[in-house]
Amino acid sequence: MEMLFNCKLLKFMAGGNLNSTACKCVLLFVAVLILRTLFLPHSPGFEWSNIVYVRNQSPSVGSGIRQDKFLEVPQIVWGLNNQKIAFARACLTARMLNRTLLMPSLSASLFYKEIDLLQPISFDKVFQFDKFNALCSGFVQLGRYSDLSNATRVLEMQKGSGRKWTMERDLDQLEQHSRVSSFDDHETIRIVGKNPFLWHDHWPVKDYAKVFECLVLVDEISQEADRVVSRIRGSTEPLPYVAVHMRVEIDWMIHCKKLEQRLNTNQICSSEKEIKERVRNIADLKRPVVVYLAVADKLLKNSSILEGWEEGLVPFEKKKLGVDEIYRKYPYLIQSAIDYEVCLRADIFVGNSFSTFSSLVVLERTQKMIRNVDVRWPSYAYNVPGELNGPMRWVTNMSDSNLQAISYGTNHISS
Template sequence: MNSANIELLKRSSCSMKSLVFRCFILVFSIFVLRTVISSFPRSSLLTWRTSNWIGITAASNLQNSITRDKFLEVPQIIWGLNNQKIALARACLTARFLNRTLLMPSLSASLFYKEVDLLEPMAFDKLFNFEKFNDQCNGFVRVGRYSDLVNKSKPYEVLKGSGRKWTKERDLNQLTQCRNESFDYIEVIRISGKNPFLWHDHWPAKDYAKIFECLVVVDEIEKEVAKVISKIKDVGREVSHNSNAPQKKASLDGWQDHHIPYMAVHMRIEKDWMIHCKKVEQRLNINQICSSKEEIIERVSRITAIQQPIVVYLAVADALLEDDSILSGWEDGFVPFEKKRLAVKDVYDKHPYLIQSAIDYEVCSRADIFVGNSFSTFSSLVVLSRTMKSIGMGFTNSCSTEVGYSSYAYNIAEQHGGAKMWMTNMSAPSLSSISYGTNSISCYSNWNT
């Protein structure tokens, strides 16, 4: 063997020894790392995992499809229609965060929200179309039936905390723990405690908007909505004919020729609202919440974009109304109607509160012009719906453009004294301003996809 071959063998031997030594170091390092990790308590690891979720938009981490064999159950949903819609959406987004299907929740047909034993339950599919919801929200959230359950085992109870110590971070920590692999075998997680409307909010406004778009009323209620709108337009045709005013031609997709426009005003002057709004004004030290009948009429009459004459539908809770003169005091060109004068009171009276409110919501959301109160959940969700429709038509700015779904807040005056133009800020990080009201509104909607 020559000297060159001997040198080559030496180098090969060194390389092998080096490779073996590196492998040994790698195995030893893995062993040490596992030992160190196992020395930490499980709770410490969970805290570390949880801390990495805080401050991150929860929905952005949910790319997987919603599982159909694991479920979330929530308490009966209560309060007014739009608080119930928010609670329903929040429950859906909670189920989405946990990668679970929301078991079809029970709504509340009545408004006796304090006396829980007096609540009249109403199934989700008695108000909203179950199939259309899952079809339109496919891949985002899902609602399931109790008949979908397989093993019928006892649900795993998760108690929602309450009070000042139950912070948004603690709430998200709890939800994150329920995402742990150890929960994968559990068919149903049942959340008990607080009403879903009062849960902490971890999701942006556009996630809620997506769910609200999927909430389509059942055919029976849609027929009632059509009756009311038909009555409004019949009156509008008569008013237009008597005034010899030209009827508006179609200018936007979906509008019929000779369209008969109407305005809807959510006139919040009921006795329960006036008590509530005065307390909120005192607490927030502002005077832009309560509005009298006279102030509402004056600010509506100063909206410059209105083509007169126009029928004005007044959406008001008749049973709580102390002032029965809401039809008086309107200027020429504004023709006000409420349920009784419109001869549709019987349409409402045969239904429980929740459905009555749902009919009014649809009538207001489909109006050519809507005027409401920015501290009312009802008005705020109507404007959100109309903002989404405007965005779907390519409009994110209604400041100087006739978008077809223009909205105004009569509790906030523009410089000329009219009601302020209003679009929902769709880039808002939460639904707080809609849930509790705001006097910071504009006619521009930010939309960050």
């Protein structure tokens, strides 16, 4: 109002001249407000202050996600790909609440049962923060704790405990927090509970795939993967390679046998012999070809995984390849990220459809085929028999309504 008088607006309205461009803009703004008041219907409780609030409190209008309201989540745990799924769920939860997700802490170690032994690692030590926001702009948004204006304006939201917390209750709670205005008064909603993002999802596969596409490894880890792939292919005449994610560890075999009994199937576990036979029987597999065995470090001393391969299939694992020193420099999470990238880039990938690691590799390879229909990224599941006792062709069903198949595995894979 002070500006109005400084511009001699009263004189102007009486017929005087207006020379200031700034004053013209002010007058135009006032005119718009007056017209809006006259012609728009009055809503109960509507005040002009609400317009100011929306304008000031939504700096990210246009990008789709508010950058002044935040969601905070606990440290994300378990294996690399379970952590990626949990991270995506946290992102999609923040999106549902129209909030920016505060950059979470991941877990470098795998002591998932001993919470006190977990080794935290910042998200931006594994994935590129700015690249994530650039690729996911308008869909989901990551923020830093330095973005908070008042760290005390926090609302704690208990999200239940593991499988006891049902999907229905989870969704009802999220919907309530997304529509009740009193919750919106808090700058930050802090989710509390034991591993709240390991169990439930309410979003289609394509939403998860979008988040995964925005996850780009930091240069250091990507360059280590480059070194491993270079060793696999060779330097003189680069060879194609098949990456096989071998799940034959003792703890896996115990788990999968129990799972087979519970699901009344025999298509989860696979022995070394069966895996080698299925890979050998891949249709149109050209030889010679390098076979990279992505296996747990504790199996590197087991020479049997390198034996029994058909002539023309040249098997390598980290030690024989001479890259184990690369992996030993890093904690578990980084080792797994390197192996994931090596499997992702393979000419052919063969994995287990009940493995989260294998499932996410296939999802990304499926995405690559969708983006570039002229390039093939064939993938197979060795635990499900296909043609001529080879492995079953495997692509991710991107139209699935949730991530159930990828989170917990299935032998009903798309081909």
